[in-house]
Amino acid sequence: MTELPHLDVVLVEDDQSLLEATVQALSLEGVQVRAYSDAETALKSLTNEFPGVVVSDIRMPRMDGLEFFSRLREVDPELPVILTTAHGDVEMAVEAMKDGASDFLTKPYSSVDLVRSVRSAAEKRALVLENRRLRSELGKRSDASVLGSSEAAQKLRTVIEAVARSEIDVLIEGAAGTGKSFTARLIHDSSPRRGRPFVTIDAGILAHEDADLLLFGREPSAGLSRTGLLERANGGTLFLDELHFVSDQTHSRLLAMIDKRSVIPIGADRARKLDVRILLARNPDAQDLSPPQLLQLEQRLAAVRITLPTLAERRSDIAELFRHFVRVHERELETEAGGISEEEWRHIQTHDWPGNLRELSGYARAFVLGLSSLEPRPLPFSGPRPLQQIVADFERSLLDDALRRCGGNVAPLQAMLQIPRKTLYDKLARYDLKPRDYRQ
Template sequence: MTGVRPTVLFVEDDETLREATVQALTLEGFEVSAHADALSALRAVTPAFAGVIVSDIRMPGMDGIAFFDHLRALDPEMQVIFTTAHGDVAMAVEAMKNGAADFFTKPYSVSRLVHAIGRAHDRRALVLENRRLRDALREREHRRIGGSSQTAERLQRLIAEVARADVDLMISGPTGVGKNFVARLVHDLSPRRDRPFVTVDAGVLMHDDANLILFGRDPSVALSRSGLVERAQGGTLVLDEIESIPERAKAQLLSLIDTRRFLAIGAERPRSVDVRIIAISRSAGEGERARPLDPALLHRLGGIAIALPELANRREDIPDLFREFVAAFEAELELETSDLGEAEWRHLLSHDWPGNIRELRTFARNFVTGLTRIAQGSARGAEPQSLREMVARFERAVIEDALRDAKGQVDEVQQRLSLPRKTLYDRLTKYGLRAKDYRR
């Protein structure tokens, strides 16, 4: 059973048994809501109910099976445990086949019931947490990660999985790929989401008293202060640019990672802290040199890692990302924009984006505010051609690939491209393509 105090909704029409069971469960640390009939209990349950329902089967008015049907209509994964007399065992077994968590024959052992409630509560907590994560991913991941490519989808799945696992993490990638966004997203999707999120800029530690900033000064000495590690208690501690951690702080940082204990300046004894550590490392992009990461830190923090790719390696996401940024800036600045011009589209699709997502975001903001005006042909490596010409070249290439893969079989090409037959033949004529040239 988890450390959360579970809620139990207990339904029993026998007053003596109801009061005795409520008292026993309360003594075991449960929050118990008691009801004499199923109808009043049903009024107390919503689809978001996080507890466990323990109900008799034989009751006046609505019986336990009808009650169970109503609960399943609210949420098919509601956790329900039945108590029953010997003559109702067959009904209880049938209810379990339909999704009930467990059943107990009267008189039942309170200790066994307590264990069953604990197991059911853990299952319910997992169900609700998974739903929350899915909802959060729908609301946040696409906005923050952006794109619908296979690379983006893999990142989204990995972030969701890592967020659930309360372990230390290394996030790496070149400048501007969104490492800090991902760190925040992992925190927001984790069980620590309501606890502190504290970022340590290791680059600043190079010029200041690193141990004081990280670990603080003990209250027993003058000018005491809490450090960033202590302020992150219960939450997430982010070590940004981990390769810049100064040598004078490295030994105690390694000890913190290993033991979750630290020694404040002036303290006689180390203190314990409950934090998740996320390290952010800047790997080298094209034309850059990466600073080496201390092997001891890499060994401890690099077991679980998220490597974010350069934007140039996920070009198919650029249009989606750009549109998301434009929509966000239009809402923020209360501005409306027209579509991109030809030169802007050429820049968007052909530029290498060395500044990655950060550069694209700046480009989108400048576009919304009217600052982006690109001269024709100025995009790097772009030939002077209209957007219509670019689309035509792309369309022809897609049809040629389909013809090649289908060995010139027009029916298969039509199915692959989801095109009406007449439209496909029109495109073949337009681009001077002949299906028989691809038959082998």
């Protein structure tokens, strides 16, 4: 249920004694009341951002309750209005209910009935305002996973908006490069947990020799202690990002954490409760690589599943996405892209983009640097060879081609390949490739 930190009510009643009695009854229940004896004044005080409920009499001089209700619909058609009426006005109240009024109470009504009706309407109002905030948040976001006007992109935004406001765990499924990490972060930032910890656990952490220490932490011992990543996520969101390997021991402890929402640090004798929402990313193309215990983790968290579309499934978004990535890389590289040829634009819109958003972003980055015509040459296949040799040959060929395109200049080469400078020099040395040999 949506949290209701307080209840706000605008009360409109021309009977002064009834007005004062109703204010007192609501105040005793912790409701914040703004009381008015006429609808005109109340109307001036209300906007579409009002977080509460309007309670109004029907029979009033000048502007009656029905006209007041109609005018409120112009301010905000989703503003909850509870009408109070004498027996002779029930038919009018019923008609107002058909037009969208939240409820009507027949005088004399009890304070219990009034508070119950107000609370019900306030809960719905809180959901309406939260949905508006989420839609606004999604509209402001420039995460590529939700950009676009295709049916697939619109459906994705709708699903993210729906799951973000809940507390349920989510399995985010998508091919490589479709934006699983972006989506996880967007769900967190659009949820009631926004502003709280967002902790990512990936395959690199689980492959670490001290994986259990990193995850679960350690109780103070001989002056040494460490808070694990799971506890750091307490109160926020835990993102499990494509876990393709996990030891049997760590797997068992993760399952226990998911089931019990608690963690036992190394050396501790009792569990500590965790308040975490869990998001798990999975690449369905790598499913055959997942050992049985990983499939158990996925099954635990698959009650709600978001499937991210590939670029091939949202081809009409490619042009908008490319422009978005160009703007991003222009800001990052502090430079402006040159013009684009018809041939290159045709390539962008017709290419299959098997690497999806990641590949398109890389191409846009190369375009900003004036290197977008780079397309690695396919390696000739000469019969069975060890995988390591095939990968090495491909990597050398890619570096050789990149060096030629960059004229032996390391800075644009590093920017295009998006790898640390030390890693780049290590690879060049490994394949005996010297940048000076490519300079003209």
